[in-house]
Amino acid sequence: MTTAGTxxxxxxxxxxGLSVHHGQLQALHDVSIAVPAGQVxxxxxxxxAGKSTLLRTIAGLHAPTAGSVRLDGxxxxxxxxxxxxxAGIALVPEGRRLFPSLSVEENLLVGxxxxxxGEWSIDAxxxxxxxxxxxxxxxxxxxxxxxQQAVAIGRALAANPSVLLLDELSLGLAPVVVRRIYATLPxxxxxGMTILLVEQDVSQxxxxxSHVHCLLEGRVTLAGPPAGLTGAQIEAAYFGxxxxxxxxxxxxxxxxxxxxxxxxxxxxxSVPASSVPASSGPARQADQPPGVHI
Amino acid sequence: xxxxxxxxxxxxxxxxxxxxxxxxxxMFGVMKVxxxxxxxxxxxxxxxxxxxxxxxxxxxxxxxxxxxPIFAALGYVLQxxxxxxxxxxxxxxxxxxTFGLSVVIENALQQFLSANSRELNIGSLVSDSFxxxxxxxxxxxxxxxxxxxxxxxxxxxxxxxxxxxxxxxxAxxxxxxxxxxxxxxYRHVFGIATAIAFGTxxxxxxxxxxxxxxxxxxxxxxxxxxxxxxxxxxxLGSLWGTLAGGILLGVAQQVGAQYHAADQVLAGQLLFLxxxxxxxxxxxxxxxxx
Amino acid sequence: xxxxxxDTQAAGGQHPRVAARGPAAGRVVTRSRxxxxxAGLAAVVAIAILGYLPYLVFSDTTGLMVQFFQLLIxxxxxxxxxxxxxxxxxxxxAFIGLGAYFVVLLAMHGxxxxxxxxxxxxxxxxxxxxVWWLVSRLRSGYFAxxxxxxxxxxxxxxxxxxxxxxxxxxxxxxxxxxPTLLAADTYWATLAVAVLAxxxxxxxxxxxxxxxxxxxxxxxxxxxxxxxxVGSVQRLVFLVTAxxxxxxxxxxxxxxxxxxxxxxxxxxxxAEMIFITIIGGIGTIEGPIIGTIVFFILQQTLSADGxxxxxxxxxxxxxxxxxxxxxxxxxxxxRFGIRLFPVGFYVWPAGEQPxxxxxxxxxx
Numbered sequence: 001m002t003t004a005g006t007x008x009x010x011x012x013x014x015x016x017g018l019s020v021h022h023g024q025l026q027a028l029h030d031v032s033i034a035v036p037a038g039q040v041x042x043x044x045x046x047x048x049a050g051k052s053t054l055l056r057t058i059a060g061l062h063a064p065t066a067g068s069v070r071l072d073g074x075x076x077x078x079x080x081x082x083x084x085x086x087a088g089i090a091l092v093p094e095g096r097r098l099f100p101s102l103s104v105e106e107n108l109l110v111g112x113x114x115x116x117x118g119e120w121s122i123d124a125x126x127x128x129x130x131x132x133x134x135x136x137x138x139x140x141x142x143x144x145x146x147x148q149q150a151v152a153i154g155r156a157l158a159a160n161p162s163v164l165l166l167d168e169l170s171l172g173l174a175p176v177v178v179r180r181i182y183a184t185l186p187x188x189x190x191x192g193m194t195i196l197l198v199e200q201d202v203s204q205x206x207x208x209x210s211h212v213h214c215l216l217e218g219r220v221t222l223a224g225p226p227a228g229l230t231g232a233q234i235e236a237a238y239f240g241x242x243x244x245x246x247x248x249x250x251x252x253x254x255x256x257x258x259x260x261x262x263x264x265x266x267x268x269x270s271v272p273a274s275s276v277p278a279s280s281g282p283a284r285q286a287d288q289p290p291g292v293h294i
Numbered sequence: 295x296x297x298x299x300x301x302x303x304x305x306x307x308x309x310x311x312x313x314x315x316x317x318x319x320x321m322f323g324v325m326k327v328x329x330x331x332x333x334x335x336x337x338x339x340x341x342x343x344x345x346x347x348x349x350x351x352x353x354x355x356x357x358x359x360x361x362x363p364i365f366a367a368l369g370y371v372l373q374x375x376x377x378x379x380x381x382x383x384x385x386x387x388x389x390x391x392t393f394g395l396s397v398v399i400e401n402a403l404q405q406f407l408s409a410n411s412r413e414l415n416i417g418s419l420v421s422d423s424f425x426x427x428x429x430x431x432x433x434x435x436x437x438x439x440x441x442x443x444x445x446x447x448x449x450x451x452x453x454x455x456x457x458x459x460x461x462x463x464x465a466x467x468x469x470x471x472x473x474x475x476x477x478x479x480y481r482h483v484f485g486i487a488t489a490i491a492f493g494t495x496x497x498x499x500x501x502x503x504x505x506x507x508x509x510x511x512x513x514x515x516x517x518x519x520x521x522x523x524x525x526x527x528x529x530l531g532s533l534w535g536t537l538a539g540g541i542l543l544g545v546a547q548q549v550g551a552q553y554h555a556a557d558q559v560l561a562g563q564l565l566f567l568x569x570x571x572x573x574x575x576x577x578x579x580x581x582x583x584x
Numbered sequence: 585x586x587x588x589x590x591d592t593q594a595a596g597g598q599h600p601r602v603a604a605r606g607p608a609a610g611r612v613v614t615r616s617r618x619x620x621x622x623a624g625l626a627a628v629v630a631i632a633i634l635g636y637l638p639y640l641v642f643s644d645t646t647g648l649m650v651q652f653f654q655l656l657i658x659x660x661x662x663x664x665x666x667x668x669x670x671x672x673x674x675x676x677x678a679f680i681g682l683g684a685y686f687v688v689l690l691a692m693h694g695x696x697x698x699x700x701x702x703x704x705x706x707x708x709x710x711x712x713x714x715v716w717w718l719v720s721r722l723r724s725g726y727f728a729x730x731x732x733x734x735x736x737x738x739x740x741x742x743x744x745x746x747x748x749x750x751x752x753x754x755x756x757x758x759x760x761x762x763p764t765l766l767a768a769d770t771y772w773a774t775l776a777v778a779v780l781a782x783x784x785x786x787x788x789x790x791x792x793x794x795x796x797x798x799x800x801x802x803x804x805x806x807x808x809x810x811x812x813x814v815g816s817v818q819r820l821v822f823l824v825t826a827x828x829x830x831x832x833x834x835x836x837x838x839x840x841x842x843x844x845x846x847x848x849x850x851x852x853x854x855a856e857m858i859f860i861t862i863i864g865g866i867g868t869i870e871g872p873i874i875g876t877i878v879f880f881i882l883q884q885t886l887s888a889d890g891x892x893x894x895x896x897x898x899x900x901x902x903x904x905x906x907x908x909x910x911x912x913x914x915x916x917x918x919r920f921g922i923r924l925f926p927v928g929f930y931v932w933p934a935g936e937q938p939x940x941x942x943x944x945x946x947x948x
Contacts, residue, residue, distance in 0.1 A: 061471065085475065099469055101464060101467075101468050106461055106465075109461060110461060110462065113477040159477055322725065328726070328728065330729070380905065383906060386724070387906065389728055390858060394901045394902040397898040398895050398898035556743065556744065557744075560737065560741070563733055563737050564737070
């Protein structure tokens with residue numbers, strides 16, 4: 001296994017120069033990431049940084065205004081979402097989005113609509129989530145949030161994807177449930193599945209991912225294996241404040257406040273003012289002061 | 295006894311209305327759009343049957359063998375082209391396009407087939423009947439239409455709950471985007487749902503043509519509103535509600551007609567408005583109105 | 585118009601008609617362009633000429649103009665309802681028929697039909713209230729088709745009333761003028777209703793409510809989520825359209841002089857409103873005006889055969905709705921940047937407010 005995705009010659013999933021607009025608002029600016037086969041990558045970033053937009057664009061729900069998405073070398077930028085599932089990309093959407101009037105089993109069967117073959121039969125999914133087999137006749141709307149999340153993962157697995165996209169698995173779930181859901185990821189990774197997950201809970205993401213990408217206002221501000229990143233770096237990339245010198249390596253764990261005097265805090269230099277739409281330029285910077293807190 | 299008879303005749307008529315309503319209900323359930331050309335399409339089916347009978351001399355009763363598949367195919371093609379193009383623009387556009395379609399169909403029928411009243415001639419079957427006691431007479435045709443309606447609803451129910459296509463239709467109706475993410479081409483599923491709806495519309499049009507006289511305006515002046523009223527009275531998302539709605543509408547009309555011949559249609563519409571005020575989600579469904 | 589929709593918020597706090605300085609950017613926000621000023625002047629001249637028309641032409645010409653204005657009133661009302669409030673109705677013939685029958689009823693009790701117009705209009709608006717209560721919970725297709733049912737119910741009830749002629753119809757009494765004078769009076773009354781209707785819609789859209797309406801038009805869910813009182817705004821618009829269609833029905837009754845339920849409550853009225861609005865350009869004041877002109881020309885050329893007229897109109901409307909949803913006016917205003925009834929705001933970079941007339945649209 002390679003330690004960093006960037007060193008791999010042929011990534012399974014490759015996003016190059018991706019820009020996405022929601023109406024007049026640009027959600028992603030020239031985003032490039034590469035995920036080698038069999039690795040777990042995590043996207044982190046604040047609310048509205050563009051993480052979900054990135055996953056949804058990879059899944060085909062948004063059409064990019066520039067850039068490309070490639071799967072195993074094949075350009076899939078123009079494919080519809082359902083064709084991408086057939087090509088091997090499955091997304092577990094934010095908020096789970098099960099079919100509420102269908103039973104658990106029917107949800108899984110719909111997930112297998114693309115008829116891709118692989119090890120994830122309905123039975124295999126029942127083996128992964130032990131409780132599910134007994135309750136397969138139950139309507140999805142009657143499940144708890146954590147159970148729904150498991151079914152949503154199962155539904156995506158039923159498509160036997162080569163790349164699994166997971167959007168905010170922890171959203172709205174109790175920590176103990178989140179831990180249980182995340183405990184299944186190593187099993188998936190061990191089966192050779194490539195995973196790109198979006199997570200607001202940075203420590204959770206760092207724990208499971210071999211590689212982390214941080215998004216800030218639609219741009220990648222940091223990328224690398226968790227071990228090589230300092231807390232200050234991550235914090236700077238996450239919040240849009242930069243430490244006086246990148247990679248000073250003070251070794252503070254993620255989540256601790258940056259040991260920064262007034263001089264070390266500056267507006268994110270990675271946001272060139274010229275690329276901000278002219279009509280809203282001055283207002284935008286004034287609206288969003290650099291000092292953000294969770 | 296005449297009132298009992300009115301109720302029984304109303305139940306029979308309700309089968310016909312349920313047949314009209316289930317296609318409208320299915321399309322609304324899956325695509326969230328009301329097809330305002332629904333009634334006119336039923337009339338097109340009746341006119342096609344008229345043509346089939348004239349050319350092939352098969353009994354009108356058997357014309358469905360040709361007309362229903364033709365209509366299902368027409369439904370699929372129309373959905374994948376015109377209706378999908380309007381859906382891409384939004385719900386309002388789709389309403390306007392189906393309304394335009396309704397006007398075009400009605401006037402085209404009038405232009406090419408004249409405004410004269412027609413009927414599908416089924417010989418003596420239209421008047422054959424049996425009696426229960428001295429007051430109640432049941433026409434075989436009316437009973438047959440009710441049986442067909444129940445059979446169609448049963449078949450549709452079974453198809454939706456048990457087949458792979460039915461499951462995909464329900465999934466798309468629940469959440470179109472999530473269905474796409476599961477590898478379903480929702481446009482194709484829309485096409486299938488519309489094909490089924492058109493098949494039932496064709497059946498309903500044929501039944502109506504055998505039941506009574508029709509002309510190019512029947513689709514808008516009567517059938518569309520009856521179908522819609524049956525759907526609302528019965529409640530959305532329930533095929534059995536649709537049957538119940540159709541039957542309630544039929545009974546209201548027949549009982550109204552007992553009171554005064556001119557009150558037949560008005561009685562049904564007042565029942566619709568009362569249900570709308572008291573129980574807008576219909577009598578069987580707990581779902582919210584779209 | 586929608587392209588500058590966002591900027592309307594910025595200027596919303598300022599007095600709407602005064603050019604306001606953008607606080608940060610040093611831009612100029614204006615309500616209108618020169619083209620609107622000229623359009624206003626042209627409108628005054630046009631109304632004056634139109635008002636003088638009965639002295640210049642024969643009554644068959646004014647008769648055609650009466651039809652034209654009726655269509656214009658109805659289409660403008662439907663456009664307000666669907667194009668701004670997002671409510672598609674296929675049952676507004678209900679208010680036309682009611683307006684017509686209210687005039688008949690008032691005339692039966694000795695009122696001059698012309699005096700009856702405002703009263704019949706108000707009465708139709710009053711009926712609009714319970715109708716709105718009934719349909720306000722419904723959306724999209726449900727709303728559209730329930731309105732149709734209501735129109736049908738209104739007709740069926742009137743058919744039951746023998747003193748109103750039942751299903752066979754009734755003549756409008758109280759028209760004692762000479763034919764020439766009657767034609768002129770009818771023309772003036774219809775022109776007055778049309779001018780009031782369009783001026784009223786223009787005033788409504790330029791008022792504070794206009795912003796809310798534009799927001800609903802562009803994104804109903806969004807307008808709701810930012811706390812817009814969508815419901816009360818929609819109710820107001822619905823009642824305005826009930827009034828407008830009631831007035832149109834009132835002048836229709838005077839124009840026809842003999843009212844039949846199936847004609848007064850004909851869904852064809854709504855079909856015309858819809859097709860005119862779509863073809864002219866939905867969601868603009870100018871659209872229905874352009875649409876009515878196009879429609880009227882088509883009617884005069886194709887009316888020899890009524891069915892072909894409807895087939896062509898329906899097909900054109902379908903094509904426009906799908907492939908050119910902004911209609912004729914949308915294409916024209918996009919190409920030339922003209923706006924005759926400015927209800928939005930324009931944002932100019934500082935110092936760049938153009939002095940040319942009919943300036944090309946430079947999207948801010």
